[in-house]
Amino acid sequence: MLKLDKISVKLGDFELQKISFDVEDGEYFVLLGESGIGKTVLLESIAGLIEPDEGKIFLDSENISNKKIQKRNIGIVYQDDSLFPHMNVRENIIYPLKCNHNSKKEIRDKLNKIVDKFNINSLLYRKINTLSGGELQKVALARTLITNPKILLLDEPLSSLDVNFREKIKSILRKINRDGQTIVHITHDYQEAISLADRIGIMENGKISQIGTPDEIFRHPKSQFVANFIGIKNFYRGKIVIKNKSNEDISDFNIEDLTFHILSDAKSGVGFLILRSEDIIISNNPTKSSARNNFRGKVIDIAHAKLGVEITVDIGVEISALITKESLKLLDIDYGKDIWVSFKASAAKFIGG
Amino acid sequence: MQKNKIDIFQLILIFLGGIVLLFILAPLVGLFVNTEPSQFAETAQDSEVCSSIWLTIWTSIAMTLIFSIFAIPLSYILARKSFPLKGLVNGLIDLPIVIPHSAAGIAILGIVVKGTILSNLAKKIGFGFISAPAGIMLAMAFVSIPFLINSARDAFGGVPERLEKVAMTLGASPVRVFFTISLPLAWRGILSGLVMMWARGMSEFGAVVIIAYHPMITPVLIWERFTSYGLKYARPVAVLFITICLILFVILRILAKKKNYVETR
Numbered sequence: 001m002l003k004l005d006k007i008s009v010k011l012g013d014f015e016l017q018k019i020s021f022d023v024e025d026g027e028y029f030v031l032l033g034e035s036g037i038g039k040t041v042l043l044e045s046i047a048g049l050i051e052p053d054e055g056k057i058f059l060d061s062e063n064i065s066n067k068k069i070q071k072r073n074i075g076i077v078y079q080d081d082s083l084f085p086h087m088n089v090r091e092n093i094i095y096p097l098k099c100n101h102n103s104k105k106e107i108r109d110k111l112n113k114i115v116d117k118f119n120i121n122s123l124l125y126r127k128i129n130t131l132s133g134g135e136l137q138k139v140a141l142a143r144t145l146i147t148n149p150k151i152l153l154l155d156e157p158l159s160s161l162d163v164n165f166r167e168k169i170k171s172i173l174r175k176i177n178r179d180g181q182t183i184v185h186i187t188h189d190y191q192e193a194i195s196l197a198d199r200i201g202i203m204e205n206g207k208i209s210q211i212g213t214p215d216e217i218f219r220h221p222k223s224q225f226v227a228n229f230i231g232i233k234n235f236y237r238g239k240i241v242i243k244n245k246s247n248e249d250i251s252d253f254n255i256e257d258l259t260f261h262i263l264s265d266a267k268s269g270v271g272f273l274i275l276r277s278e279d280i281i282i283s284n285n286p287t288k289s290s291a292r293n294n295f296r297g298k299v300i301d302i303a304h305a306k307l308g309v310e311i312t313v314d315i316g317v318e319i320s321a322l323i324t325k326e327s328l329k330l331l332d333i334d335y336g337k338d339i340w341v342s343f344k345a346s347a348a349k350f351i352g353g
Numbered sequence: 354m355q356k357n358k359i360d361i362f363q364l365i366l367i368f369l370g371g372i373v374l375l376f377i378l379a380p381l382v383g384l385f386v387n388t389e390p391s392q393f394a395e396t397a398q399d400s401e402v403c404s405s406i407w408l409t410i411w412t413s414i415a416m417t418l419i420f421s422i423f424a425i426p427l428s429y430i431l432a433r434k435s436f437p438l439k440g441l442v443n444g445l446i447d448l449p450i451v452i453p454h455s456a457a458g459i460a461i462l463g464i465v466v467k468g469t470i471l472s473n474l475a476k477k478i479g480f481g482f483i484s485a486p487a488g489i490m491l492a493m494a495f496v497s498i499p500f501l502i503n504s505a506r507d508a509f510g511g512v513p514e515r516l517e518k519v520a521m522t523l524g525a526s527p528v529r530v531f532f533t534i535s536l537p538l539a540w541r542g543i544l545s546g547l548v549m550m551w552a553r554g555m556s557e558f559g560a561v562v563i564i565a566y567h568p569m570i571t572p573v574l575i576w577e578r579f580t581s582y583g584l585k586y587a588r589p590v591a592v593l594f595i596t597i598c599l600i601l602f603v604i605l606r607i608l609a610k611k612k613n614y615v616e617t618r
Contacts, residue, residue: 044518047518048522049521049522069521069522070521070522070524070525070526072522075522075523076522078515078519080515082516082519084516084520084534084538085538086537086538095520095523095525095533096523096525099520099523099524099525099526099529100524143523144522144523147523147524
């Protein structure tokens with residue numbers, strides 16, 4: 001287990017103030033925060049590259065705050081590839097083994113194993129500047145993981161990749177984590193956080209403002225920063241099921257007994273569904289429209305927002321709609337009233353997880 | 354209209370630049386043109402000239418290699434570390450470039466004359482500085498070392514610090530990081546600095562002549578022949594020396610032109 005105890009660092013414009021959190025063995029922990037708030041500084045403090053001004057870092061109950069970088073057994077992979085440009089892929093991957101004076105046989109065995117795992121056999125003798133973004137990240141991961149680090153630190157590893165590679169690397173990261181690797185990942189992308197994290201820590205103004213599962217964070221945001229993310233109230237974990245009929249582009253998203261129809265090209269599997277409150281339509285009677293999702297439910301909450309009114313309706317799950325005060329009056333909405341909720345399949349955003 | 358303006362401006366640039374090139378080339382070409390092949394051949398067989406050129410080459414190469422052992426680590430420190438008075442140290446390194454070289458020679462003479470710590474130490478080991486190759490090397494190094502330090506410092510500065518950090522998290526010791534990451538990635542700049550230091554040292558006259566008139570390095574020999582016998586006798590020596598320097602310089606520049614990994618990415 002990794003434990004940070006009141007870590008404070010002041011470095012130029014950044015100031016991290018008494019950062020504390022625990023990461024359990026095998027956990028995927030994502031630190032989510034805007035760019036330029038010192039997330040990398042925190043990661044480098046864990047790795048030992050920056051010495052914190054205050055606080056302690058424990059790894060498996062051992063205080064590693066003053067332990068040598070080389071002896072911490074913590075690997076780091078950065079956003080921009082950090083492969084050594086004067087070495088080929090093979091030389092890069094075996095670099096840590098040479099540092100640790102592994103025998104030739106050990107190097108060969110470990111190399112073969114990691115190369116198979118990442119499916120990078122064809123890249124071994126390629127020069128670094130001939131690799132694509134996704135290949136670079138794969139090699140960087142392979143080079144770090146060949147040392148079997150206790151903790152893998154990832155500094156925005158997907159930010160510089162295009163969409164295709166991003167999904168591939170995400171799936172690799174999930175697999176590594178399923179295999180037992182503890183991961184601390186920092187990002188400014190909430191979708192990335194949702195799709196990968198077991199738990200998310202929100203970083204704001206040099207502090208951790210909230211820690212919780214994606215569900216807890218997005219359903220009950222403790223700060224404006226998290227609340228600024230789109231459609232936070234309508235956030236559901238469930239399973240997407242692809243319909244096999246070729247003339248339909250609609251998939252089913254099942255949350256317990258409830259099924260939403262959504263427009264998505266995602267493959268079948270579990271994940272999260274996000275619906276913006278602004279995209280939910282409320283009516284007193286069922287209406288015929290292009291909205292493929294129509295549910296009857298009871299109003300359980302009416303909250304006045306900065307702009308408009310947020311209506312929470314129980315349709316089997318809680319769903320929030322943002323409407324105007326005029327609509328509230330016109331539809332005569334009150335607590336306990338039965339109303340209809342509808343939204344278009346295209347309004348739903350699925351994030352694989 | 355605008356196109357014409359650009360053309361005229363470019364013509365002015367080319368004209369002004371051309372004058373500079375002519376200024377550099379004309380005296381050198383004149384030197385070659387005014388030297389008869391027979392004189393050139395005769396000079397090439399002159400044992401005094403040959404031993405002087407050989408002395409100049411080996412002392413300049415040796416001083417470059419010896420002083421690089423001290424200069425490269427200093428360059429790395431200047432590129433990577435922050436410390437009080439760093440600006441002053443950087444300024445100090447450029448000092449040998451701005452002071453007159455004869456004055457530099459006088460200054461060096463002050464630390465190598467009889468009775469100084471350096472001269473006593475050298476005497477114990479079995480060599481001396483005055484009128485000796487060691488003195489020549491010291492004078493050459495003093496005036497040329499800024500070229501290596503500045504070039505190597507910039508080259509180390511160009512190596513992404515992140516690569517060094519990653520290497521450490523992968524288990525590399527600071528020594529291994531220096532030799533396997535920083536040095537190879539900065540090598541092109543360092544090599545270029547070594548070539549510049551060597552070239553500048555080899556052509557030094559002012560500082561060397563004060564410490565070691567004898568044995569004569571070629572710049573001193575050219576001066577000696579000019580003052581004693583005149584232009585006719587000095588010119589073939591200069592031509593021969595310039596030819597050899599140019600050949601060596603071109604070869605080293607080609608070697609130094611190896612692909613720079615950091616810049617090409």
